[in-house]
Amino acid sequence: MRTPRHFWKASAVVAAGLSGALVLQAMTGQEGGGSRAGGAPGPVTSKAETTELRVSGDGTSAALGKRDTGPFSMLGVTWSDPSARVGGTVEVRTRSAGTRNWSRWLTLDGDSGQGESGAERGGTEPAWVGPSDGVEVRVDGKDSARLPKGLRLDMVDPGSGEVTALEPAAYVAEGAEESEEPTPSTTEPDTGTGTEPQPDATLTETPASETPPEPSPSEPSAPEPSTTEPSVPVTPSAPDTSSPTASPTPSVSVPPAPPSTAPRPPITSRAAWGADESISPEEPGYLPDEKIKAVVVHHTAESNDYTCEQAPAVVRGIYAYHVKQLGWKDLGYNFLVDKCGTVYEGRKGGVDRPVMGAHAYGFNSETTGISVLGTYTSTAPSTAAMTSVARIAAWKLGQYGVDPTSTATLTAGDSGRSYTGKTWAKGDQLTLPAIHGHRDGYNTQCPGDAFYNKLATVRTWAGGPVSGLTLKSVTGNSTSGATTYTKAAVTVNWSATTPAALIAKYELLVDGKTVATTAGTAASAKATLTAGTHQVAVRAVHQSGRTTTTAAATVVAETTAPAFTTKPNLALRTGTVNTAAVPLTLKWKATDGVALKEVRLTAPTAKTYGPTTTSAGHTAKSGAATTWSMKAYDRAGNTATASVAGTPVILQESSATKSGTWTTKSSSSYLGGKSYSSSSKNASLSWTFTGRSVAWTVSRATTSGQAHIYVDGKKTATVDLKSSTTKYRDAIWTKTWSGSAKHTIKIVVVGTSGRPAITTDGIVYLK
Template identity: 85%
Template sequence: MRTPRHFWKTTAIVAAGLSGALVLQSMTGQQTDSAPSDGAPGPVTGKAETTALRMSGDGTAASLGKRDTGPFSMLGVTWSAPSARVAGTVEVRTRQAGTQAWSSWLQLDGDSGQGESGALRGGTEPAWVGPSDGVEVRVDGEGTTRLPKGLRLDLVDPGSGEVTALDPAAYSLDEDETPDPSVSEPEPGTDPGADPQPDTTVSEPPVSDSPEPVVPEPSASDPSSAAPSEPEPSQSEPSVSSSPTASPSPSVSVPPAPPSTAPSPPITTRAAWGADESISPEEPGYLPGGRVKAVVVHHTAESNDYTCAQGPAVVRGIYAYHVKQLGWKDLGYNFLVDKCGTVYEGRKGGVDRPVMGAHAYGFNAETTGVSVLGTYTSTAPSTAAMTSVARIAAWKLGQYGVDPTGTATLTAGDSGRSYFGKTWAKGAPLSLPAIHGHRDGYNTQCPGDAFYNKLATVRAWAGGPVSGLALKSVTGAGAAGSTTYTKSSVTVNWSATTPAALVAKYELLVDGKVVATTAGTATSAKATLTAGTHKVAVRAVHQSGRATTTAAATVVAETTAPAFTTKPNLALRTGTVNTTAAPLTLKWKATDGAALKEVRLTAPTAKTYGPTITSASHTAKSATATTWSLKAYDQAGNTATASVTGTPVILQESSATKSGTWSTKSSSSYLGGKSYTSSAKNASLTWTFTGRSVAWVASRATTSGQAHIYVDGTKLTTVDLKSATTKYRDALWTKTWSTSAKHTVKIVVVGTSGRPAVTTDGLVYLN
């Protein structure tokens, strides 16, 4: 099919500035901020400015000094010969609109790296710089390489808002139309707007007021990009199931749109992002073989500072740059993705058709191109962007039975060289990943080191199975070691690194059987288990159908409550005694048939004890009955309760039966404010009480002596009261029985040589 000739009738508008001026070209008709009367979105128009760069005398450097411009948000540097490349560095800096703030120098990718049949010019990748009104350029061939001829700066204002559809006043489309006599047809490889032979110094270039030259008939510079032979006209408009697209002309035979094994992601149509179809009136082309074999991933090598709301404007800027500045027939990429994950329809012809793009020189005829807006040389693309690339790649490859994780054999449409130095001849078969980077098939950095290093992840996400699947926890129950316990119901929680948009579903398995199915966005599911031991796992099903399963967790369902095999009991213990805090020990033992989790003290205070703890030290107020309540929990959540009540009672020394000589001592440090002391050998005090535990309370010092202790008439022990520090109200001896009963306790002064004194504060018993 012969690509129709088109040329642009433009009016040169000079935008005067403080330090220079540039030629302003209208990209379409008049711009307006109003929407069409029928409410449908219309094309968004914009403008472009161009000016030639001043070349150095030896042709190895070029520049454009600081100057004011009309408003623009995207720029690039282009040159006359489409096949030429800039071997050095191309740098620009811009002034933020309405301010005096200049950006740092931005290096442009020196080669757009595509290969559009009939391209008018070569150029760098376009760079999004945000709303700007000033610019400066420098190009350095590094002293050894001559730069291509016709170097110029191209500025694009992509416009904003929705506008009404306008007659394409800015161009004429007619194969036989006579060009404007003021515009001469350029010779192949020349550019009427290029500088004349440079002088030996670098200076500001003159303002060029010539309009954009007529676009010549395209030549098959990329055999793989050549349009297929002209087919018979289609009899009906094609249907596009995935999203509305501009319908190709009925004169184009539209290939079928086979169903895919993967769902289509949401796609923003050309109409929705404001494509002005009037600037690219040619019919779309389709892959000669009618099938996509691989997806080539790109970045647009521009700033990452755009906002999500600016995504459509960035796409419009690239579209205008490709068509108006480089002379391509349409946007080069089949799809574009912004950093927020929005997918945009690129080259027209139907998103579900094998549309031929201009994105991978030598391999356009067998691939589709997906480009992420931004530069990813050192910064990896966002997860949202990578997810969308994986989704669009899986969908397109799924239409033709290509495994996204596999390889594809492509036939080189021309000789070439990769970024890694691999070379091939025209017609050579190349084995490449089904999802690969532009650098694999062309000598370019695209899609940047940071993005290229993530392509393995994109392939895994696109082709499955779900990666990073892990069973995080089983809740609603307890766990002991690797075993989880429950009465019956459990909530199983999991995670995965594959984005949810690429997961078809999750299945909860109990003993190998599916008991619950959730959406791919879920991270948990519930199940009710019968009594017994079970194996619980999660299976993730990728949108490709590939499945992966977590390791199984052991879950025991049981409803038997724990038991207190030793009922709670109390005993007095050693320690300091006062009327508000008599030291005592609470004891118990709880067991469970499956797994005891803990024992909680719920009254008179709250404490929690591990499953192996069977006693705890506490204090209780004297002369007050206190109930100690315990609750045992097993790992399944079953419980049992038990309690004990006790009353500590203080017996003052004055209530004892005395024998021998005792004297009274008074001090606030003594229990009750008084104590008995004796140094007389065999002097004794005897108390009688009814209880189940008893403690003798004494005061102690370095000169304290010893005392024999008799219980119910039997000597049990001899206690030494000597202490390195002075102590008052010290319970230093205790005795406990299994039940409460009547008992007598007698203390007898030993009369220890050199330190015979014994001082007692009384007795405490527990009933």
């Protein structure tokens, strides 16, 4: 037999003589919460105000005008018949106690789901509105059947204590602001409303003898929240014996707490969120078959603006609303989750037991209920909240061998209809996902479109395998295309969309064998490879034991250094000569047995060249010995070095052996400020030097003539100095040998018709 639910209604407080005063329900006990002996948080007392709504004469609409209230943070609209529903739209707006600003109009979810057998009242889902001190209500039922009788607004102040950051708030007398509606009184409502007078239990003073007794000292407290993340086993987990489950009185047969195939997540106990156990002393009930077949996911509606510090107060508000306003024996949900991912113990009886909740009308006897604090009609729940829902669902279903990704066959305890219009009769069997939304078994939007669309993700997270597993990169020395190269060491990086809390471990695979194992929170691992070509992959092990493996990446490990098959060498090149910048060409060739990456010039300047480049133009200061150092790199990071030294030397025209007529010309444009010019056919200049490369330097113009060039007594070339633009110090002709040796260069004036003159600065050679 159920314990009467009027025991908690202490003396009613009626503020006589105050305009617009609301009826106040106050709980006995501590005013604002406190601590038990030893400093543990004590129960936090909640308070409630109620006032009847004015119903229109045709019974299709109702309202409560804008008015002052005592402090509250949660509200709902309730009615006398717990089996009835409001077919219209219920909207409220509230005034912030801090800013005094009025909120937008909030739509309350149609009803709380008729979850508790023997409930005293029906009602909307409660809405968290934050600390408030003013309210207005409107109910539009004109497009539906007549509104239920006994409509009233219920406002809950969840109290504050050590378990929440909310500050205690004192009640204030209403009347500071003009009310738009007549104030309900202790007399019968105006018969012109078309509703029957409904007795308000809050107006009946409860004798002191009916004050509820203190909870039995022999009743152990609910488990405290875990302070650390549990380890993630791949074998079934044993019951948590370090945190004893709250036990009912001996008159209730307590079912066992079976081990689960999934780890238990941290759970904030009822004591930790400040549950006042004195308001719900009835013993818990347990599922008839002592087996949970499915998880029903809910949201609490219109409460996204709470802070994470306020979440315990939100839970207390829902608890008070369910018990004190609707007359349920306890909080309806088995578990609650806030947007930060904190999990709260809901209905008492043991989080690890098959406790009968009051959350899914017709299906309570086979399911457990998880409700996320917030409204998710258009806004998706946070990843943290979804993660915690998946963890709780996996743990609870894992106790009874139910795969979270499977379906469950449930027997309807009463006739019903789903949100999409599917109907059933009492005793019918329905096949639903093992994790499904409240709307699947009841005509409600809960848990909102945005959350409902995420339930497939929650199922995958809960049951595995790990989703979205991607091998992001393999870091060796370098990567070319799809292949990574290294001497031996690699770092493998990956990502997954399944939250880390649901992943048991990752395994790094090399050629199909595990070489490293990391925690589920890791995103990288290191390995040392033997020489050769390998296939590297990552395997994710879900807490269910299911595995997912990435596509393999090719990694080549090798330690052989590249080689300079052509050592670096220098040669003079054509171009403008300055004493500080003699143009020359640096040549080389590097190869590697696997893959050459690049060749770097490290001195006298820094340059990097691709693997197929074998030469580059540079300049060097004349008369200065310069060493050109190079380093070849293969893809694995192995290196080889080589160098060449050279000194460009300028031999002025004045150092040449002359024949024929030559005239000295002066200009700052010439090397050294002077040059020789001749128009005499067969006039010549010759220079002898020891080196491996030589360049003839001249001035050029449109009137410049031609010259024969002899190398070591042999005619080698005839060069035309004519140029459409005037040029000075132009290295017009070069020759390079494989090694350094003594050579003689001779130029002879051709005497070209119409433009016989040539002007020369001298030569440059490289020693």
